[in-house]
Amino acid sequence: MNTLSFIRARHLLIAAALAFIALFLVLPLVSVFVAALQKGLAAYGAALIDPDALSAIRLTLLVAAIAVPLNIVFGVLAAWSIAKFDFPGKSLLVTFIDLPFSVSPVVAGLIYVLMFGAQGWFGPWLQEHDVQIIFAVPGIVLATIFVTFPFVARELIPLMSEQGRDDEEAALSLGASGFQTFLRVTLPNIRWGLLYGVLLCNARAMGEFGAVSVVSGHLRGITNTMPLHVEILYNEYNFVAAFAVASLLALLALVTLVLKSIVEWRFGYHHGSAKH
Amino acid sequence: MITLQGITKRYGHYAALDNVSLEVRDGEFLALLGPSGSGKTTLLRIIAGLAFPDEGSVQFNGEDVTHLKVADRKVGFVFQHYALFKHMTVADNVGFGLSVRKRGQRPAKAQIKARADELLDLVQLGGLGERYPAQLSGGQRQRVALARALAVEPQLLLLDEPFGALDAKVRKTLRRWLRDLHKRMGLTSIFVTHDQEEALELADRVVVMDHGVIEQIGTPEQVYMEPATPFVSDFVGETNRLPGGVHVRPHDLEIIGGTCEPDGHELIVDNIFRKGGVWRVEGIFSDNSVVELDVDASLKPPSPGDSIRVRPRRSKTFTSTGAKSHEQA
Numbered sequence: 308m309n310t311l312s313f314i315r316a317r318h319l320l321i322a323a324a325l326a327f328i329a330l331f332l333v334l335p336l337v338s339v340f341v342a343a344l345q346k347g348l349a350a351y352g353a354a355l356i357d358p359d360a361l362s363a364i365r366l367t368l369l370v371a372a373i374a375v376p377l378n379i380v381f382g383v384l385a386a387w388s389i390a391k392f393d394f395p396g397k398s399l400l401v402t403f404i405d406l407p408f409s410v411s412p413v414v415a416g417l418i419y420v421l422m423f424g425a426q427g428w429f430g431p432w433l434q435e436h437d438v439q440i441i442f443a444v445p446g447i448v449l450a451t452i453f454v455t456f457p458f459v460a461r462e463l464i465p466l467m468s469e470q471g472r473d474d475e476e477a478a479l480s481l482g483a484s485g486f487q488t489f490l491r492v493t494l495p496n497i498r499w500g501l502l503y504g505v506l507l508c509n510a511r512a513m514g515e516f517g518a519v520s521v522v523s524g525h526l527r528g529i530t531n532t533m534p535l536h537v538e539i540l541y542n543e544y545n546f547v548a549a550f551a552v553a554s555l556l557a558l559l560a561l562v563t564l565v566l567k568s569i570v571e572w573r574f575g576y577h578h579g580s581a582k583h
Numbered sequence: 584m585i586t587l588q589g590i591t592k593r594y595g596h597y598a599a600l601d602n603v604s605l606e607v608r609d610g611e612f613l614a615l616l617g618p619s620g621s622g623k624t625t626l627l628r629i630i631a632g633l634a635f636p637d638e639g640s641v642q643f644n645g646e647d648v649t650h651l652k653v654a655d656r657k658v659g660f661v662f663q664h665y666a667l668f669k670h671m672t673v674a675d676n677v678g679f680g681l682s683v684r685k686r687g688q689r690p691a692k693a694q695i696k697a698r699a700d701e702l703l704d705l706v707q708l709g710g711l712g713e714r715y716p717a718q719l720s721g722g723q724r725q726r727v728a729l730a731r732a733l734a735v736e737p738q739l740l741l742l743d744e745p746f747g748a749l750d751a752k753v754r755k756t757l758r759r760w761l762r763d764l765h766k767r768m769g770l771t772s773i774f775v776t777h778d779q780e781e782a783l784e785l786a787d788r789v790v791v792m793d794h795g796v797i798e799q800i801g802t803p804e805q806v807y808m809e810p811a812t813p814f815v816s817d818f819v820g821e822t823n824r825l826p827g828g829v830h831v832r833p834h835d836l837e838i839i840g841g842t843c844e845p846d847g848h849e850l851i852v853d854n855i856f857r858k859g860g861v862w863r864v865e866g867i868f869s870d871n872s873v874v875e876l877d878v879d880a881s882l883k884p885p886s887p888g889d890s891i892r893v894r895p896r897r898s899k900t901f902t903s904t905g906a907k908s909h910e911q912a
Contacts, residue, residue, distance in 0.1 A: 477728075482654045482684065
């Protein structure tokens with residue numbers, strides 16, 4: 308192929324890719340904001356300060372505030388043990404970590420209904436002790452933790468495996484305790500990968516629909532998260548309000564993308580690579 | 584003094600170390616020499632407390648430390664790839680060991696800084712304390728790793744392939760410098776290497792290992808001149824294997840004139856090149872094996888295709904019953 312037609316082919320490919328992205332990603336995103344602002348800023352604002360909307364926003368933030376820190380702890384622990392130690396059952400653990408990725412979120416929700424629902428394994432016991440998990444906030448938190456579990460661990464396992472054990476052993480040989488070693492050597496080594504995983508985990512925790520929908524019960528102002536609230540409004544043909552709340556979720560996605568890019572460019576962290 | 588007794592370490596069915604016993608004297612510079620998979624690094628890690636033996640004991644000055652963690656053994660460990668903390672300055676790296684001490688024993692920040700500067704001067708890196716490891720060359724990083732290990736005032740310095748990742752020139756300078764430092768500080772040092780030249784040049788004694796066992800312990804002179812096993816003869820220095828288990832060094836072969844000598848071997852010269860102060864002659868032996876010999880560079884070397892007769896001036900014969908040395912008068 309000569310140089311000219313090579314350049315032409317390259318331009319053509321880039322143009323096709325950009326057109327595809329514009330058509331399928333940018334345009335829908337823009338249309339969310341257009342639809343939300345269709346009846347002016349006042350209607351947009353009113354939709355957001357509606358008590359049910361505010362309660363959905365609060366619940367979403369609460370769920371993320373519980374699920375994300377827990378998944379940071381679980382994810383770091385799982386990645387640490389998988390990357391730095393050899394033990395029987397290791398590959399099984401890796402498979403289990405991937406399970407939430409390969410299972411439909413609806414199934415993830417049903418698992419909890421099966422376990423904690425009124426007819427579930429622990430249902431009678433829970434009812435006796437007046438503990439409600441399904442159709443209540445604990446169920447939503449559990450389902451969200453399940454769905455978002457792999458993000459932190461998946462990001463850290465390749466990173467920590469590549470870094471090996473030398474740095475930790477060096478710290479230990481210099482007299483550091485296990486905790487000091489983790490805090491002063493391991494954590495700084497994985498900080499950008501961890502931040503990257505946390506961003507993705509948080510975005511998914513706030514945006515999760517399927518699993519949460521099954522366990523939530525859709526009680527307005529009580530167990531509705533933002534994605535569920537959007538669906539209810541949409542089903543009621545309240546398009547402006549539905550898109551107004553949806554625009555918040557879209558904004559979250561944009562903020563996540565921007566932060567992700569900052570992590571990648573400013574600190575030279577690239578997905579799946581330990582170089583920095 | 585460090586005493587290892589009956590150290591065995593298995594990974595599954597594979598024995599990385601098989602009943603290894605060794606004594607390291609105070610102030611000694613000891614090399615663990617062997618090919619990869621010989622168990623030398625595993626042995627070093629067991630001495631450090633980074634790995635633990637399945638059987639056997641480790642004693643420091645008569646005190647059993649077999650189950651003591653690395654943090655409690657007061658050893659300095661230098662890793663092959665330096666293992667410097669990338670996010671810390673060079674000075675913070677060097678001061679790390681002091682900064683993680685318990686509150687009561689931890690020196691003040693200014694003291695740690697002063698000690699780090701002192702050590703950086705010692706390893707000839709004064710003034711580079713504020714840099715980050717990524718801004719240093721390989722040789723400089725290795726010296727930072729050394730300074731960091733020395734900061735905790737270890738009695739024992741352990742080095743895993745300390746020059747493995749460096750280029751030849753830097754390696755040579757650092758080698759001499761390390762030897763000096765070892766003497767000056769009165770340390771006991773053990774280093775792992777697969778480079779026999781390095782072991783012979785640096786060490787007071789060399790421990791030659793293969794397949795998880797010690798083949799020979801001796802001074803560089805002993806290991807080179809009186810190899811105890813065919814493996815040692817092969818691995819340490821260059822060796823030609825002649826029929827009948829005869830091992831002979833290239834510089835111990837001489838070309839002889841007449842064809843009536845009884846102990847001569849006939850060779851067809853294949854290749855000749857200059858190797859430092861000698862000609863290296865590669866000849867093909869009757870069984871098609873290659874035999875190497877050195878000819879004084881002031882003499883005229885044979886030409887490729889020539890048929891020559893050679894005779895060992897000095898050789899070592901290994902048979903199933905043992906080893907025997909021969910010296911030609």
